[in-house]
Amino acid sequence: MFQILVIDDERSMRDFLKILLTKEGHQVVTTANGEKGLEYLQDNRCDLVITDIRMPGMSGLELLEAVKEETPDLPVIMITAFASPNDAVQAMKYGAFDYISKPFNVDEIKSVIASAIKQSGGETSESTSDSFPGIIGQSREMVKIFDMIKRVAPTPANVLIYGESGTGKELVAQAIHRLSKVANNHFIPITCSAIPEELMESELFGHVKGSFTGAINDKLGLFEVANNGTAFLDEIGELSPIIQTKLLRVLQEREIKPVGGNIFQKINVRIIAATNRVLEDEISAGRFREDLFYRLAVVPIRVPPLRERKSDVPLLVQHFLEKYSNLLDKEVHEISSYAMQVLMNYDFPGNVRELENIIERGVALESSNIILPENLTLPGAKVAPPSGNVEDTGNGTLRAITSEEELYHLGLEKVLANMEKLFISHALDKTNHSKMRAADLLKISFRSFRYKVKKYDIQ
Ligand SMILES: Nc1ncnc2c1ncn2[C@@H]1O[C@H](COP(=O)(O)OP(=O)(O)OP(=O)(O)O)[C@@H](O)[C@H]1O
Ligand SMILES: [Mg+2]
Known part of the structure; x- marks a missing residue:
């Protein structure tokens, strides 16, 4: 799987390429513009850029120049509606990988992209998430972790993975095992906190028949x-002092003795431990x-909290949208730009696990095929509004806000319905939740007010 950035001011073109390339x-x-594209490239890994040439603001050629200065090996394919030989010459001079003119046929673009990717794949040495199925992330922080996994996996070194709850420590442990020399043997997760202390020793090292009551x-x-x-010793911080001592002995001597037994047995086990404690x-x-x-x-590996790698949020959201659309048999493949904004402003105390739960709930609740802010449940955070479509400026003005993207995504009716809903909530707030007075304020009949409150399920 390759990471491709498409820059075009024309939405239909972006959508077209996105669908085509995602299918591949x-x-x-x-x-939608070169400035945003460059910003994205600063924080994210990318294998190929496809950019329009004629765009308002930074042109495709200016973008190409900037990209080549920073990352000369990153292939850039130029597209333009106006096949001008001049542009083509310029583009190639600045180091574009190739040049395609609109309208182009699908096979042509597929083959150009395939060869660009081949070249870029052959030359990249940095890790991507390709070798790490199931771990999504392109941020610098995650690329560092991928590199670390690759380096440490083939060695027998013990690894300690630490980081907040829900950051993906177990996924990292699994990846290390998969890339290790013992990948064909067992990966045994042991959750230290889940096993009662008195059973821990026997769970870890076994026991012989009759060594204690119940050891039948x-x-x-x-x-x-x-x-x-x-x-994989998960939640190692919860281990009792007695077991810590026994474990230390196992690590030093590389041998175990079952409870009640008297023979030591040599063992050869790679230990990966994890903890969310410091x-x-x-x-x-x-x-x-x-x-x-x-x-x-x-080898210690720190998995940073999601709030320190926000640039991974959009990829994770997309990943979870697909996952839960499949699992829940729904077709929710998109998220509104406001909903995305809300997520980008959120702290994620529960990290990736929390984001996954939010998207799962969002997909389950969503009746259209795009996640809206009102279907995001972020405990204890400023939830959806004002990301609806009305902003209270606080000085007696209510301003309708909606982005072009949102408007054309949702359609007029949904945007207007959102506004209506927010105006009604606002009026209710102002009147201390008196429906009668709120209806008066809005100059609509009480009956119609009541109908709308019911329709929009306003509390
Ligand atoms: N980078 C990622 N890409 C995709 N899914 C992820 C990623 N990181 C975490 N997840 C998902 O988030 C959930 C939590 O991940 P995981 O169990 O590995 O976290 P953890 O750090 O071990 O948490 P805890 O400390 O609570 O045990 C899992 O469902 C996992 O699949
Ligand atoms: Mg875990």
């Missing part, structure tokens, strides 16, 4: 099951063994 299996981001058979421990593979603090507080920490964190 690429990830496509579009912007010999039992294999998870370490033995993971032998020659990877053990282990250094746990160490200072005397709750975590420092020597164990150093054994586990031979």
Whole structure:
């Protein structure tokens, strides 16, 4: 999967290319002008740029020049409606990969794009999410993590993955295992906090029959099951002091002894641990063994919270829209630009997991095929309004706001309905929720007011 940026001031062209290229299996981001495109390129990884030449503001040629200055290897394909030999000469001189004139046929553009991608694929050394199925992200932070995964995976080094809850630590652990030399053996996740302390030792190292009440058979421990593979010790910060000591011994001696047994058995297990606690603090507080920490964190990987890599939000949203449209058998493939704005302004205390839940709920609730702000539930945050279509300027003026994009996406009726809804809520707020007075204020009949309140489900 390649990351393609399409820049064109004409919406139909952007949509056309997006559909065409998405069908070919690429990830496509579009912007309506060169300035926005350059901004996007600053923070994101991209394998190919396709840009119109004639655009208001920065022209395609100016964009090409800027791109070539920053990233000379990034292929740029130029499109223009006015096939002018002059433009073509200029474009090639500045280093465009190729030049296509509108109207072009689909096969032609497909073949030009395929060869550009081939060239770019052959030359890129930086990691993309391609080798990491299921991990979405093109931000600098994520590219760094992809690089780290690639470097550490083939080694036997223990890895400690840390970061807030919901940032994707388990996905990183799985990716390391998949790219490791033991990828064909087991990956055994062990959630340290989920196992009661008194059972932990037997879960990890097994027990022999009769070693304690209830031990009616010999039992294999998870370490033995993971032998020659990877053990993923999740929430390692929750491990009790006694088990910490036993685990340290396993890491040092590379052998285990089942509860009640007296024979040590050699094991060869790659350990990946994860925690959302700050282990250094746990160490200072005397709750975590420092020597164990150093054994586990031979290679530490920090997964940053989503708010530190907001540029991944649009890609993640697209990914989850597809996922939940499929799962819930719906066709919600888009999100309104206001709804996206709301998300971009949100902090995501629950990180990617929270974003995933928000989109899942949004898809479930949505009756059209585009997610609207009112179907986003962001606990404790400034939710949708004023991202509806009315802004209260606070000095007695209400201003209708809508972007061109929103208007043509939703259509006039939906935009007007949104406004009506917001004006009605505003009037209700002003009158302390007296329907009678609110109807008066709006100069409509009480009956029609009541009808609208019901229709829009206004509380
Ligand atoms: N980069 C990503 N791309 C796609 N999905 C992601 C990404 N990061 C996280 N997710 C999804 O978010 C959810 C949480 O991810 P994961 O379980 O790996 O987080 P975690 O860091 O282990 O969280 P916790 O500390 O709560 O265990 C999962 O459903 C996962 O698939
Ligand atoms: Mg986890």
